[in-house]
C-alpha cells in the first residue's frame with residue numbers, strides 16, 4: 001500500500017510557494033469561496049498535490065498519474081492551429097485542468113506562433129502557474145534514469161515510496177514532490193520552468209457553483225472534467241458550459257459517455273436540442289467515450305465547415321464524423337495556408 005504519510009520532499013516547497021503567490025496575485029481564484037479556508041481547493045480524487053488535506057487514505061489521492069497528465073488531444077490541436085492561422089487573439093478555457101498538461105500545450109503552441117491568447121482553467125485543485133507539465137506519467141516513467149544512476153533513483157523512489165505499478169496494465173503514479181525531486185536530481189524535463197504564468201487565471205472549486213462571464217471563450221476544452229464527473233443532470237451541466245462559448249467559438253468534449261450511442265440524448269434517451277450549435281460527434285470504437293464538438297452556428301468555423309456538412313447526414317442531433325482530426329484538417333485547416341508555408 002502506498003504510504004502517503006511519508007514527509008513531503010523539499011523540492012515541493014517552491015511549487016507550494018508559487019501556489020500561494022498565485023492566490024495572492026489573482027492568478028488563482030476561488031469564485032465560490034474557499035472550502036474551510038482551503039487554499040488548495042475542495043476534495044479532489046484526481047488531485048496531483050501531495051499535501052492536500054483530504055482523504056489521504058485513498059490510494060487514488062495526491063499523485064501525478066495517467067488521469068491528470070493527459071496532453072491536448074490531436075483534434076483539439078487542430079482547433080488551436082486554426083486560431084493561430086487566423087492570427088487573432090483567442091480565449092481558451094480548460095474545464096478540469098488536472099496537473100495542467102493540456103493548458104501548457106495550448107500556451108506553447110500560441111507562444112511558438114507568437115499569437116496572443118488568454119488561457120483560463122477550472123479545477124478542484126490549483127496548479128503552479130510557472131511549472132508547465134510537459135510529460136504524461138508514462139513518458140515520465142519511460143524516461144526515468146535506468147542504468148548508471150539506477151541506484152540513486154531506486155533509493156529516491158524507495159525512500160519516498162511514490163511510484164508503483166498497481167497492476168499488469170502498467171498504471172503508474174508518481175507523487176508530485178518526487179517528480180520535482182527527480183527533475184532537480186537528474187535534470188529531467190518533466191516541467192518547463194517559466195518566467196511568466198502559462199495559465200492566466202485558474203478558477204478553483206466546483207464549477208457547478210461558479211458563474212463565469214457568458215459567451216466569453218473561443219475554445220472550451222473538456223477531457224473528463226466537470227461534464228464527466230460533475231453532479232446532477234448532464235443536460236444542465238452541458239447547458240452551463242455552452243453558455244460560456246463565444247459567438248465565434250467551439251466547445252470540444254472528449255470521452256463524453258454521458259449520452260447514449262454517442263449522440264445527444266439525455267439519460268432517458270430524449271434528444272437534447274441545441275438551437276445555437278452544430279454538433280459533430282466522433283464515435284469511439286474502443287468504448288472510451290466519444291468526442292463531441294459543438295460549433296456556434298454564427299462562428300467562422302461553422303461557415304468553413306458548412307460545405308462539408310451539407311454532404312453529411314445528421315442523425316439524432318449530431319453529424320457523425322469518421323475521424324475528427326482528419327475532418328478538421330481537411331475542412332478547417334487545409335483551405336487557409338499556414339503561416340510557415
Ligand SMILES: C[S@@+](CC[C@H](N)C(=O)[O-])C[C@H]1O[C@@H](n2cnc3c(N)ncnc32)[C@H](O)[C@@H]1O
Nearest residue numbers: 046067068069070096097098123124206207225
Ligand atoms: C480526471 S481529471 C482530468 C484532468 C485532465 N483533463 C486530464 O485529462 O489529464 C478531472 C479534472 O476535473 C476536475 N473536476 C472534477 N469535477 C469537477 C467539478 N465539479 N468542478 C470543477 N472541476 C472538477 C478535477 O479537479 C480535475 O482537474
